Amino acid sequence: MNSEELTELAQQLRVDSVRVADRAGSGHPTSSMSAADLMAALLANHLHYDYDHPGHPGNDRLVFSKGHASPLLYSMYLAAGAIDEEEFLTYRTLGSRLEGHPTPELPWVDVATGSLGQGLPVGVGMALAGQRLGRTPYRVYVLSGDSEMAEGSVWEAIEHAGDQHLDSLTLVIDVNRLGQRGPTRHQRDLDAYGRRLRAFGWHTVEIDGHDMDAVDAAFNEARSTLRKPTAIIAGTRKGRGVAAVEDREGLHGKPLPDAESAIAELGGRRSIRVSVAKPQEPAAATRSPRRTTAVDLPRYEIGDEVATRDAYGKALAALGAGRGDVVVLDGEVSDSTRSEFFAKEHPDRFFECYIAEQQLVAAAVGMQALGHVPYASTFAAFLTRAHDFIRMAAISRASLNLVGSHAGVAIGQDGPSQMGLEDLAMFRAVHGSTVLHPCDANQTAALVLAMHELSGIRYLRTLRGKTPVVYGPDERFPIGGSKVLRRSDKDRVTLIGAGTTVHECLRAADTLADEGVAVRVVDLYSVKPVDERTLQSAAEDTGCLVTVEDHHPQGGIGDAVAEVFSDGRPAPQRLVRLAVGDMPGSATPEEELRAAGIDADSIAAGLRLLLEKVIR
Template sequence: MAVQDPHRPSELAAQLRVDAVRASAAAGSGHPTSSLSAADLIAVLLARHLRYDVHDPGDPGNDHLVFSKGHASPLLYAMLKAAGAIGEEELLTFRARHSRLEGHPTPRLPWVDVATGSLGFGLPVGVGLALTGRRLDRLPYRVWVLCGDGELAEGSMWEAAEHAGHEGLGNLTAIVDVNRLGQRGPTRHGWDTAAYAARFGAFGWHTIEIDGHDLDAIDHAYREAARSDRPAVVLARTRKGRGVAAVEDREGFHGKPLEDAGQAVAELGGERHLTVSVAPPRSSREPHRFPGGPYRPPEYEVGAQVATRDAFGAALAALGAARGEVVALDGEVADSTRTEAFAAAHPERFFEFYIAEQQMTAAAVGMQRRGWIPFAATFAAFWARAYDFVRMAAVSRADLRLVGSHAGVSIGPDGPSQMGLEDLAAFRAVHGSTVLYPCDANQAAALTAAMAGLSGVCYLRTTRNPTPVIYPPGTRFPVGGSRVLRGSGRDAVTIVAAGITVHEALAAADALAADGIAAGVIDAYSVKPIDAATIRTAAEHTGRVLTVEDHWPEGGLGDAVLEALAETDAKVVRLAVRAMPGSATSREQLEDAGIDRGAIRRAVHDLYALAAR
């Protein structure tokens, strides 16, 4: 039977609880108690407040519901069943092999915007969706985020809270299921909703404290939240395992199916088969779009001295003029990463997140979900703060363009806290990622434009200091390719470099030629995917390969080349940063790290001598 008006949230809540228990029982695992506590909150939302066409999840007017407490996935799947999105048979495939109903939600389901389960991720993404609705799509959809009280210990939640308050996101409502119990025991503040209210209130949120099992109170809270011109948070005091005496408000049952699911279903009143007619979206308008035009990339003369970060900034501004869906996100370093060029040209599409890299990354995930093309930039070293969010972006099948400037020891006297020396390894490890490292300005501009059309998580590493332009304007740099800058039939060794070390390798090759040793040089600007075919061909010819990178030896260019040569007999020597750097000039840093032209020359001589024995 269909639940029309007056909507029967009490019956619907009971069904959601029963179906959450049944799904977990069928799987033999899951988090039913975390689902039971929030069932009333979701029942009222689904029956009376959510505006969503379940038959058209791509409708631009749909509200967005993010389960930040992704472990409550049985409740989400029970909700989708009640809305008519999935059927009874699929519900009971929860956590089964090949099922769309994974242990924690992912966008394999078209009604799920992002993957959740890493706590502290969902609310920041919700902020990104709300920003998108307000400033980019310019549509009246509302963003609802179901949070757990335990995840309010995560710093990312407060990055989100402050940014939402700063932006005045009245289209965002957070629903916090304050059920008091975490995984191993009580949460920090237990049922003290006033403690949470004080914190959210300090960030400018409208706070509402309620009994999370009082259906009328929930309904009134959602109406009050919708009337607020500020982000609103509903702090709902609930009981974990609500409705099942054996587990209600008891420790030790987190993440476990109920021991007697049949008894629990009976205690909850038995199975129901209600279907909710979810209210349609508020608007049928198409999202706002900004105009585009021809792409006119910056061009640099061969021999000029230009930093690749400067070329990236200019190229991004040009790309924004050509494609109205391109947006830029900054972590308060736009003057250093050069995204300030985009901000000056396209201020309506520039987003400042201050020093909050997790929120910046999550916002980019939300924006790309709505069809925008986000470029987010900060120092290469600072992406480490947001790494879990990058990992979750990959799980979310998100298309992100991330840029890291001030990479490696070549930045000079700032010292190791500012030097990205792990970034190539970190981004290479992300599933389905692309990692690019240009060596000159025209290459940087071309790769920036190419990133806009790539899928998955894409990372561009830029250099702080000026480097010589070696490629003419208009040179093509396909992703997955490389450029052979020196090569002959007489080569005794192949030097593989990327970014700043390409110039060191070229200088070393010139010096080696004077020594009577021919050295090939490959610019491996595509670190992932690496151009394995070109590197293998060169290695088969010379038998000796030297890699050189401004990065720790673990996981970077050297390891990418070793993987490409795993089934060959080539001798590979890797030059990388192996000692903790201090402060020095850029030239001194390269020399001290043993990755400058002199070190390359000596390493080639050593290889050559070894082969002659």
């Protein structure tokens, strides 16, 4: 399209944004109006996308990081013929695919947005996948607001993109000066953004975002720039084109006061339809199915002493040999998480994200949107930094594997800053998540393989120290299952543990067995979903359940077990929780477990007291 045609298209996008928000009675039309010229030029002259085939590997990716500008995005879909007028008018209504902020309920939306500062980090993951894995000619465009440029996650992404020379990535910053409550930090100082971006190795183009010739030229310049990502820094005006709202404070997130007059001022409704350019076909080599062969998992003998993090790393390397869709990301601790085993065998599919956990998770989200199966690992404690990205990944319907090592007080002398003691609670609270905590090497290897076939957010908790191998290499570990390791008809109490505490429970049970007290032991390796049947049976048989976890009392194994009996079904006579209740310090792993009251001696002592004082 020429400049005049693009200007007309931009006005149509503004009108449609105004009228759809007016019909819904809510939304962000003024934020949509500021970026309309930018997106009109992109849609008509630069984007390559087949809306009939959203899974086409050559499709460009467009991420609306400023997801509140959804009226603009949906107006673009209407102009492209992806949706019709009837669906367009369902915006923000019950059951509509056109939600207040975009989600993959729409097939052209790769990831959910709305929590600001996430679009660019995800876009970096997409560009990395294209550069290192796909070898397909797609580009990645991210539309960002100026307000979200204050987010630290944005600068994690900017540094990573510059370091990796992601020249297929274009960031479009809609610098409209106004945030939710007033002016942004730099208002319309375009060079304030430019100086910072250039310092991180970006190419920048600073333009008047309402000068259509300049906008069109900026996209051309971005496409021709090599070895650097490009930022189009566009000065715009919020509410552009309607005098009553343009560049005025106090109108964020509100329909226009007089939509009818605003539409008239914008020149009235139009019905332009855009024939969006189709993507290029990828090279034949990239169209072949990803390799799938038998996975030769590592095997360990019962009685061996092996850290579950070691088993994770070796299983991951084996999985990579058999599954060509596996990619692995790490936050500069691969020598500790043991993902380095994968990196050494499959360096082309390993991504170092450095100490930037938000970028780590976001890159995994971006890669899974393109069909890869990510395993992203760091210390369990550090994943808490990325919780909002994990929460949004669930809204994105993302499928990815997250692995937290060095969990619990059992790591010892490093102290509480390194101890993941909240991670089980955090991941259990994520919608549709799977939470796994293996206790030995063969169990870990089996679960690493099982995770590959699951959907949603999967979390595996691994351990720093070595633990005894208690299962044979051919044992099966279904998701949602558990293992009963000690059982008799005379059991008086059931101990339930996972990870480190399974071994402490076994030692405690053996000690009490020598004293003539029979104790059942359950390895609850699947913390979510939990094995309700086994727990109900244990409650019926023994009447008393004692959970033991290397985690804070809130939200972990104890709560997972208690929730089984929260719907009115017969509950155990007693449900006792042993967990890390105090703030730990630095000590040996053995001293840490003892101080927390979750070592074998403490468990045995607690059961003696329980049996003597409570259970007659």
